[in-house]
Amino acid sequence: MAFTRERQVPANGLNFFVAEAGEAGAPLVLCLHGFPECWASWRYQLPVLAQSGYYAVAPDLRGYGFTGGPKEVDAYRQSKLVEDVIALIQALGYDRAILIGHDWGSALAWQVARCHPRVIRAVIGMSVPYGGPAPVPPTVAMRKLFENRFFYMLYFQQADLPEQELEADISHSLRCIFHALSAEGIAAFNVGSEDTGFLQSMPVPDTQPRWMREEDLAYYVERFQHSGFTGPINWYRSMDISWEESGDDSNWQIPMPALFIGGLQDPVILFSQKALQRMPDYIPQLRTVMLDQCGHWIQMEQATEVNREILAFLEEVDGDQA
Numbered sequence: 001m002a003f004t005r006e007r008q009v010p011a012n013g014l015n016f017f018v019a020e021a022g023e024a025g026a027p028l029v030l031c032l033h034g035f036p037e038c039w040a041s042w043r044y045q046l047p048v049l050a051q052s053g054y055y056a057v058a059p060d061l062r063g064y065g066f067t068g069g070p071k072e073v074d075a076y077r078q079s080k081l082v083e084d085v086i087a088l089i090q091a092l093g094y095d096r097a098i099l100i101g102h103d104w105g106s107a108l109a110w111q112v113a114r115c116h117p118r119v120i121r122a123v124i125g126m127s128v129p130y131g132g133p134a135p136v137p138p139t140v141a142m143r144k145l146f147e148n149r150f151f152y153m154l155y156f157q158q159a160d161l162p163e164q165e166l167e168a169d170i171s172h173s174l175r176c177i178f179h180a181l182s183a184e185g186i187a188a189f190n191v192g193s194e195d196t197g198f199l200q201s202m203p204v205p206d207t208q209p210r211w212m213r214e215e216d217l218a219y220y221v222e223r224f225q226h227s228g229f230t231g232p233i234n235w236y237r238s239m240d241i242s243w244e245e246s247g248d249d250s251n252w253q254i255p256m257p258a259l260f261i262g263g264l265q266d267p268v269i270l271f272s273q274k275a276l277q278r279m280p281d282y283i284p285q286l287r288t289v290m291l292d293q294c295g296h297w298i299q300m301e302q303a304t305e306v307n308r309e310i311l312a313f314l315e316e317v318d319g320d321q322a
Contacts, residue, residue, distance in 0.1 A: 003021055003046065003047040003050070004019040004020060004021050004043070004046055004047070005019070005020050005021070006018070006019050006020075007020070008066075009059070009088065009091050009092065010091060011084065011087035011088040011090070011091040012080075012083050012084045012087035012088070014062060014067055014068070014069060014084065015067065016059045016060065016067045016084075016088055016091075017039070017059065017060040017065055017066035017067045018039065018057050018058065018059045018060075018088075019039045019040070019042075019043075019046065019057070019058050019059075020046070020055070020056065020057045020058075021046040021047050021049065021050035021055075021056045022046075022049065022050030022053070022054055022055040022056050023050075023055060024055055024092070024093060025055065026053055026054055026055040027053070027054050027055065027098065027121075027318070028054070028055050028057065028089065028092060028094045028096075028097040028098065029049050029054045029055070029056045029057070029097070029098045029099075029100060029314075030057050030058075030059075030085065030088065030089060030092075030097050030098070030099055030100070031045060031046070031056065031057065031058040031100045031101075031105075032058075032059075032061060032085070032099065032100065032101040032102070032104075032105030032106075032108055032109055033058065033060075033061060033064070033102060033103070033104075033105045034101075034102045034103020034104040034105045034106065034127070034128075035103055035104050035232050035235065035236075036166075036173075036174060036177060036220075036224065036229070036232055037064075037102075037103070037220070038060050038064055038065040038219075038220060038223040039058035039059055039060050039065070040058075040216070040219055040220065040223075041058075041102060041297070041299060041300060042056075042058040042100075042299065043216075044211075044299060044300060044303035044306075044307065045058075045100070045299055045303070045306070045307060045310065046058060048307045048310075048311070049310070049311075052311055052314070054098075054314070057092060059088060060223065060227075061081070061084070061104075061105065061108075062075075062076065062080070062081060062084050062231065063076060063227065063230070063231020063232050063234060063235065064223065064227055064231060064232055065223035065224075065226060065227055066223070066226060066227075067227075068226075068227055068231065069231045070231075071230055071231070071234075072234075073234050073237045073238050073241070074238065074241060075234070076231070076234040076235050076237070076238040077238045077241045077242045077245055078108070078111055078238070078242035078245065078246065079242070079245055079246075081108050081111075081235075082108070082111050082112050082115055082116070085099070085108065085109075085112045086112065086116055086119060089119065095119070096118075096119055096120070096121050097119065097120060097121065098120070098121050098122045098123070098124075098314065098317070099112060099113060099120055099122075099123045099124070100123075100124040100126075100310065101123075101124070101125050101126065101128075102125075102126040102127055102128075102298060102299055103126070103127050103128055103268070103296070104128070104235050106125035106126050106127055106128040106129075107125075107128045107130075109123050109124070109125055110123065110125055110128075110130040110254060113254045113256060113258070114251070114252060114253070114254050117254075117255050117256060120256055121256060121257075121317065122256050122257045122258065122259075122313070122314070122317040123254065123256060123257075123258050123259075124258070124259045124260075124261070124310060124313065125258070125259075125260050125261075126260070126261045126262070126298045126299060126306075127261075127262060127263070127266055127268050127269070127296055127298055128268060128272065129260055129262070129269075129272050129275040129276045129279050130254065130260075130275065130279055130282060130283060131272070131274060131275025131276075131278045131279065131282075132252045132278055132281065132282045133246070133249070133252050134243060137239075137240040137243045137244070138153075138239040138240060138243055139153075139154060139157060139239065139240055142154055148193075149191070149193055150191055150192070150193070150194075150195040150196070150200075151191075152198050153236050153239070155197070155198060156198075156233050156236040156237065157236070157237055162198060162229065162233050163228065163229045163230055163233065165197050165198060165199060166198065166199075166229045167224075167228060167229055170221050170224050170225055171217065171218075171221045172199075172204070173199060174217060174220050174221060174224070175204065175205065175208075175217060176199050176202035176203070176204055176205075177199070177202065178212050178217070178297060179202070179203065179204070179205040179209075180201075180202035180203065181266070181267060181268075181295055181296035181297065182209065182295040182296065182297055182301060183263065183265040183293050183294050183295040183301060184205075184209060184295070185202075185203065185205060185295070186265050186267060186295055188203045189201060189202055189203065189267075209301075211297070211300040211301055211303065212297075212300060252282055253282055253283075253284075254282060254283045255284065255285070256285065257285045257287075257313070257316070257317050258283045258285055258286045258287070259286075259287050259288075259289070259309065259310070259313040260279065260286065260287070260288045260289070261288075261289045261290075261291065261298055261306060261309055262276075262288070262289075262290050262291070262298070263290070263291050263294030263295050263296060263298050263301070263302075264290055264291065264292050264293070264294060265292075265293065265294060265295045266294065266295050266296045266298070267295075267296065268296055269290075276288075287313065289309050291305055291306075
């Protein structure tokens with residue numbers, strides 16, 4: 001895409017596909033995407049960050065796009081994903097970085113910042129807040145909360161079936177997902193009590209929004225035609241493994257400056273109210289911004305507003321460290 005360069009970067013046993021803007025040597029900002037996405041979810045941020053004096057890099061994460069990854073569920077546990085980020089920072093020639101994450105990338109950014117506070121200068125999370133340690137495994141909590149109702153994260157625990165649904169028509173799948181979880185589509189997206197599939201209650205949009213044009217969607221489709229959905233869904237299948245792995249951790253604080261951006265029409269925010277309330281207990285230097293008329297795809301739906309908040313935050317971070 002315009003204003004970005006693309007290359008492969010070997011790190012932690014994978015060959016990461018990355019898009020970059022700006023010049024190496026400038027402060028590194030590493031952007032981590034979510035599901036079902038790829039590096040291109042940051043296409044509206046990379047040029048702006050570069051123009052503001054940063055070296056902005058967005059990879060296709062483990063299991064995604066032209067990075068790809070193993071098929072085993074265990075290979076997607078949180079500690080392995082954290083290793084990916086640290087190894088990628090080092091492979092890019094840096095000792096320290098600023099992280100920006102969205103969705104699963106946000107959850108990962110919080111964990112990298114928690115586990116490696118000397119490496120991460122500042123962290124920005126979008127859509128998925130940080131709530132500290134969980135008392136029970138994630139799927140146990142979800143089954144208690146949703147009981148017999150359909151919930152996609154529990155559906156994703158099944159082998160093969162989610163992939164078969166999403167890969168049957170990748171263009172249709174992505175079109176529906178991006179629409180249903182956006183501010184424009186959320187009103188028409190109501191999960192039915194009898195739903196048995198992820199896409200079942202997602203309406204098909206009449207037209208593509210300005211932030212996800214047909215050519216943008218085609219780019220995402222190409223990535224998932226190459227990688228399939230097994231790696232991305234394995235991030236969900238490894239949730240309980242990651243929970244067990246972190247059971248002996250004692251430090252859940254995130255000490256560096258942090259910004260959280262949420263969309264008021266994002267269903268993930270509605271689902272994450274307890275984590276939102278707990279965030280200040282674990283992140284002393286936290287700033288929170290909630291955007292109205294914004295769904296789940298924050299950095300695309302309201303790119304101008306998000307860019308403004310990112311740059312204002314980074315100006316404070318670099319001003320404090322000057």
